[in-house]
Amino acid sequence: MRRERLDSSSLRSVGYDPSARVLEVEFRNGGVYQYLDVKDDEYEEFQDADSKGAYLNAEIKPSHRFRRLKKPN
Template sequence: MRRQAVSSTSIASVGYDAAVSTLEVEFRNGHVYQYLEVAKRLYWALMSADSMGAFLNREIRDQHEFRRIS
């Protein structure tokens, strides 16, 4: 999945695959996670959030199944 670099203290890059509703997040520590069944509106909200890390923790992390891919 293609990710784009973001300006965040905890997140390095973010990608989204609308065909399968999967959000991919690369953290500054190098770990990459995929969050499953994430609505496109949440992706856009994450990308425009004042604090991407706080938004991810509050709205996505505990509400969606995820897998670590690296």
Template sequence: MQRQPVSSSNIASIGYDPATEVLEVEFLNNSIYQYFNVPSIVYEALMAAPSHGVYLNENIKKGHYHYERI
């Protein structure tokens, strides 16, 4: 999956596959996580958020999306 670099104190890049609804987040510590069944509207809001990290924590990590580290 191709990811876009983002300006964040914790996140290096973010990618999304609308066909499978998989969100992929690469953190600055080089860990990569995939979050599953994430609607495109949530991805779009994440990319538009003033703070990607805050949005990720509040709406995706706490949103009970299944995830795995890859």
């Protein structure tokens, strides 16, 4: 999945596949995770959030299953 770089203290890059409803997040520590069943409007809210890391922790992580693609360094 293609990811775009972010200006964030905890997140390095993010990508979204709307057809699969998968949000892929690369953290600054090197870990890469995919969050499953993320709806388009949730992704838009994530993109609009002042703090993407805070939104991810408050809204995405608690309510979505995930896959770890790469362990943190």
